[in-house]
Amino acid sequence: MEPLTLAVTGLVVLSIVFALVLLARPSVVHATLGRVFAFAALCVIPLFAMTLGVTDHVERSKTTEFCLSCHAMEPYGKSLLVDDRALIPAVHYQNHLVPADKACFTCHTDYTMYGDVTAKLRGLRHVYVNYIGGVPKKIALYTPYNNRECLHCHLGSRSFEEGATHTLEEGTLAKIKSNRLSCMSSGCHESAHNVAALRGAELWKEPGQ
């Protein structure tokens, strides 16, 4: 269990005990100390516990486990384990080029609750389609993949800045950096999750599994 989750759990349990004391003996507020206790137990501590709870949930929602907890995301989780050195998500995940426990969030930083208001509304829509509306057969990004997601690691790295294809034509590097030429363009790094080709694919077994 994460230290933050442990701290929130402790605070919530303590807060519940305090609230139950007041539920059983509300007469304690007749004393001055009792009124201070009631203020802490019914106002300060619960609101603090709630704020920490939100922080904990937000932190947890960045984990790979969280993203893959929805059935619709299963193939995308599987694509991280494909034994294919040409498949970008698999190479990044298996070689720990992205943190394995936050693999999805590292490359999709503007997804649902981490993006703007529109992204947050899309997140709510995802919950709706998951339970009521039905998940679409083909899942696609709402907007073209932004090079920023690649550049926050690759920018400045030698393999990127001096890469043969990146420097072949003058101006290519500038176009990539300004997001005018997508990293996912045809003939470049176009193979992303490719879930359609997952059936029968050989999978890498993570150590300890």
Add this chain to the structure above:
Amino acid sequence: MEKRLRIAAALVSAGLLVELMTLFWSHPTAFLVFLLLGGSLIVLGVLVYLLSLLKWTAPRAAETSRGGNS
């Protein structure tokens, strides 16, 4: 006062229990349950408590001012 305090304590406890349960559930729905159900119960409990304070201090303040005028 005591009745309102009991209601506030019950609402806050219920909200915190919901929060406690969602802490052990790693799923987008857990976040929504925590925020919409747990959060609402906690905020409602806090509001009932603050309202009980207002209702409790108002008569005392009126009594004090009456006493001061006489």
